[in-house]
Amino acid sequence: MEAVTDRAESLPGLALSRGVLDRAAQRRTEPDLLARLLTDPSTRVHVVRGDRMQVLDGPTPHLPWRPPRPDDVERLGFFLGVLPDQPEDALGTPGGAAVVAVVKPVVDPDPGGSEWDDSPSWVTLRQAGAVLPDLDAGIFTAAIALANWHSAHGCCSRCGAPTRAAAGGWIRVCSQDGSEHYPRTDPAVIMAVRDADDRMLFGRGVTWPVNQYSMLAGFVEPGESLEAAVIREVFEESGIRADEVTYLGSQPWPFPSSLMIAMEARALTTEIRWDPVELADARWMTREAYRKALQAGQIRVPTGISVARRIIERWLGQSVEAAAASTG
């Protein structure tokens, strides 16, 4: 049996947790912050359309940016922060420059220009999250998370009146009662459950392809700790009793508004009774069985930007590509 992986190792390098932008949150309440930044030619503007941003190839894939344009101030905008101190980067941007995302319509009423073309360079965060450099991955993740929240919170949850964006795009204020509404993030736990024989628990969602397996996962409920959510979700979905819950790592998952929190737990029981509403299958797997299934092309691994993929690789002690290519 292989040694239990060092817990201190955690889950380094999660694709969407790499952001390095200085959020400079203290600046959000400056009067007319966005209006001023969007007339300052040193501001770096990124454009969001629906759930997409433009990613261009170069020495490395990157998010293009441009100085502000006059119509930017009419759009929903987010002050994402300022570039960290650094020598001018390859694209000529000095540290300290403000970074703003503006949301433009998916369908352009006045076509023309590269922002409006239908080129495949407009991609989703799922497509680009793993290949962008740290700075751009963080910008894309924050911009999409905020855009998703704004698009779903146009009305006040107290009185139903329209709300408007304020504080650099970080709150919405009710036009009727003045109440302030803050962006929400929904915590979800994803669980590496292992038994006394060091097998890991896998499940297949009812809507997934027949050979796709991942860790069990679920939302944290109101009034519940992360630990309690893990124990409840594991039991509800698989019938397994678990304890010794520990934290592994987290990454934002703005599809539309989650924070995925990776946890590890020890199984107290091994008999699986999966919930047929949630799962089409659940099973214990040894590393050896998982590697063999990979090598035989019998199992689909979770997407490269996911926490699940990193949990599996931590458990295997190697990348899934390496495991699939190995002969042992």
Ligand SMILES: [Zn+2]
């Ligand atoms: Zn209201």
